[in-house]
Every structure is written in C-alpha cells, then in structure tokens.
Amino acid sequence: MNWMDILQECAQKMRKAALRYYGSPKAAVGFGVGAGGDTSKRIDLAAEKALIDCLGKHEISCTLVSEEAGTKKIGLGPSEHYVITDPVDGTTNAVRGLPFSANVIAVSKTPWLKDVETAIVSDIVHDITYTAQKNGGAFRNGKRIEPSKTANIEDALIGVDLNTIKLEDIVNKLGNLFKAGKHFRHFGANAQEICYVADGSTDAFIDLRGKLRVTDMVASYLILREAGGIIVTPEGKELNVPLEATQRLSFIAASNNKLYKAIKNTLNN
Numbered sequence: 001m002n003w004m005d006i007l008q009e010c011a012q013k014m015r016k017a018a019l020r021y022y023g024s025p026k027a028a029v030g031f032g033v034g035a036g037g038d039t040s041k042r043i044d045l046a047a048e049k050a051l052i053d054c055l056g057k058h059e060i061s062c063t064l065v066s067e068e069a070g071t072k073k074i075g076l077g078p079s080e081h082y083v084i085t086d087p088v089d090g091t092t093n094a095v096r097g098l099p100f101s102a103n104v105i106a107v108s109k110t111p112w113l114k115d116v117e118t119a120i121v122s123d124i125v126h127d128i129t130y131t132a133q134k135n136g137g138a139f140r141n142g143k144r145i146e147p148s149k150t151a152n153i154e155d156a157l158i159g160v161d162l163n164t165i166k167l168e169d170i171v172n173k174l175g176n177l178f179k180a181g182k183h184f185r186h187f188g189a190n191a192q193e194i195c196y197v198a199d200g201s202t203d204a205f206i207d208l209r210g211k212l213r214v215t216d217m218v219a220s221y222l223i224l225r226e227a228g229g230i231i232v233t234p235e236g237k238e239l240n241v242p243l244e245a246t247q248r249l250s251f252i253a254a255s256n257n258k259l260y261k262a263i264k265n266t267l268n269n
C-alpha cells in the first residue's frame with residue numbers, strides 16, 4: 001500500500017470539501033463539541049467526511065484519530081496503522097475567508113508522535129502540498145525543501161501562537177524574545193506555520209501555551225524534521241506524546257540548532 005498516494009488523494013478531496021464552505025456563513029454552523037474540545041463546524045465535518053470516504057474507497061482498515069471524531073476504528077479488517085487528522089487546521093480563518101488554513105493527515109504504526117512515518121499538510125486556498133516520509137526528506141509541491149540558515153534572533157522572522165495566551169506568559173516567557181527580535185508573525189494556522197519554517201518562509205515558530213493539540217502539528221512535525229529543522233519541547237527535550245485527540249503540548253520549532261539555542265536562551269533569561 002502506498003500511503004503517500006492515498007494521502008495525496010484524500011487531502012485533495014478534503015481540500016475541495018472545505019472550499020465548498022470557505023468564507024461562507026454556512027462554514028461556521030456548529031455541530032456540538034468535537035473530540036479535541038472545540039466546536040465542530042460544518043467545514044471541519046465536511047473535510048473529515050471526505051477523508052473517511054476516501055479511506056473507505058481504498059478499503060483501508062485503520063484507527064482514525066481525528067480532532068472532530070476522536071479515536072475511531074475504520075474498515076472491517078485488522079488495524080495496522082493510525083491515521084491522525086486535523087480535518088481543517090485554522091478553522092477561524094477558513095470561516096472568515098482568510099487564506100491561512102490546511103488539511104492535516106499523518107500515518108503511524110504506533111500511537112506515538114515520534115513514530116509518524118508519512119505526513120501531508122495541504123494549504124487549502126493556495127493549493128500547496130507539503131509532504132514527508134520518514135528518512136525520505138520533505139517536499140513542497142514535490143520539490144525538496146530545507147529551512148533557512150538564519151542564526152540570530154534579530155534577523156529572524158519568528159511565528160508565535162498568541163491565541164488565548166496569558167498576559168503574564170507574554171511578559172515572563174516571551175518578553176525578552178520580543179525585545180531581542182524585530183519580526184514576529186501569527187497567521188492562525190499552526191500546521192501551516194510549522195511548514196513555513198520547514199521551507200524557509202519563516203525561521204521559527206513557538207507555541208508555549210500548552211494548548212496546541214497533537215492533531216494540529218502531527219504532520220508538520222515530521223515535515224519539519226525531514227526538512228532538517230528542529231522541533232522540541234521548550235526545555236529542549238524530544239517531543240513524544242500519545243496520538244490522541246485530547247493530547248496537548250508546547251514546543252519550539254526552529255530552522256537550525258543555532259537559532260533554536262538563541263531562542264531558548266532568550267526565553268530562559
């Protein structure tokens with residue numbers, strides 16, 4: 001079974017399902033709270049259904065771990081793989097028609113982040129596809145990507161997740177970084193923002209809130225590592241958490257070790 005071919009097909013179907021509602025008031029209609037803890041909106045469920053239908057078409061038996069549906073057995077046969085998805089990452093942008101959102105799918109043989117083997121992040125509006133296979137490099141629309149060589153904070157373009165962040169965390173944890181740096185961004189679609197580090201569009205992305213779900217970053221984690229970048233806990237440890245819809249984490253993603261160390265030291269000061 002060629003997972004990458006299947007994920008490419010499924011991601012395009014999810015993308016088309018999401019585009020039917022993109023920027024329309026219909027996209028935002030809520031259908032209760034999803035497994036990840038946020039309200040499942042019509043656009044999320046449409047993309048999730050497109051994935052489940054696509055897996056069904058290929059007669060795949062697996063354990064689906066989805067931000068909306070939670071953990072769910074798919075297919076009639078024994079399950080040898082976990083398929084982890086955030087059907088739409090950046091739903092708030094998608095509902096408002098802002099062009100930063102992605103379909104996220106990853107495949108692992110175990111329920112652990114470090115074992116993810118195949119990953120895809122599909123930029124819904126721009127039709128840009130980021131892919132990676134373990135030990136096989138990372139790609140943007142089929143072309144090999146690598147992160148930037150920017151090594152100091154002053155020159156770096158740094159993404160920071162600021163959604164519902166505590167004011168004291170901005171001051172105590174990020175204050176020195178904001179003093180040392182010049183260029184900061186938050187696009188509101190973490191899956192994509194980590195891919196921007198992988199392809200050198202930005203130099204780092206930081207989420208210290210402890211609120212990001214593993215379903216949001218599971219595919220980008222492999223894509224950034226395969227591109228040659230760094231993604232670790234804020235303390236510098238390996239990121240390895242269970243692949244569950246409720247699992248949350250903090251991390252620092254950086255284009256290279258020098259920049260990672262500079263950011264880490266600035267945060268600790």
Ligand SMILES: [Mg+2]
Nearest residue numbers: 067086088089
């Ligand atoms: Mg989502």
